Amino acid sequence: MEREQNTSPQLTPEQAQAALRDVEQTRSSYYSELNPWWTTLVFAAFLCGMPLAAFFDVNWTAIAVLGGPLGLGALLWASRRTGPNTELRFGALQYTLLAVGTLVVIGGMASGHFLAPTHGAWVWLPVIVTNGAVALGIDLILRRKARKAA
Amino acid sequence: MSDTDLTTSGFNDTIHAPNRLRICALLDRGEEVEFAVVQKQLGVSASVLSKHVSVLVNAGYVRQHRAVRDTRQRVWLSLTDEGRAAYRAHIAALRAIVEGKA
Structure with a gap:
């Protein structure tokens, strides 16, 4: 096997930094290609759509029932572009974000559902903001992590 | 990561060459990546990419296999365990240079 390994590289710190930057940009x-921005938009629209519907006294369960499969279908269509075995690895961070995000969304929707009849529809407003923040926040965290060279 | 890990002993000329480092960076993200996707990300011709992939395959860092998708035969690339270790050691070596621990 041909293999070259140096123990005394001639790189300057600037050259090494440039190489690391190049790697980060590539990753x-x-x-971004695997996760185009509109997939995050689909998530955010779905998560915000439910409390928004509730705020306007529209039955949000319809959005949940219809929006879920539609959104999932759109995401699956996006993922098929990458083909088999190109899914990113799910590590501790991804599982944690998924668990926390799910709990926050469910907690918000449950809170809104129980509080709205007694406190008014305005209780859905922080749920809309929170759900949107969950979708965008998770996306930003994962994009930032993806940039790391290794 | 201890200071002893942040040394330049993992510096790897095979991986550091232009485009090969980026190939390893792409493959480190997922299990397998299609040749055409790597080519698109690197913005190089198929022949140039093939040359770099051959070097990495010969070094034991990358494996390739053919699979059919949408009725067309395609080539999929992935890092071997050795390749992943070498790539990450190389990244650590670059960081050590940047941080002045060389």
């Missing part, structure tokens, strides 16, 4: 670009 960031690839992550």
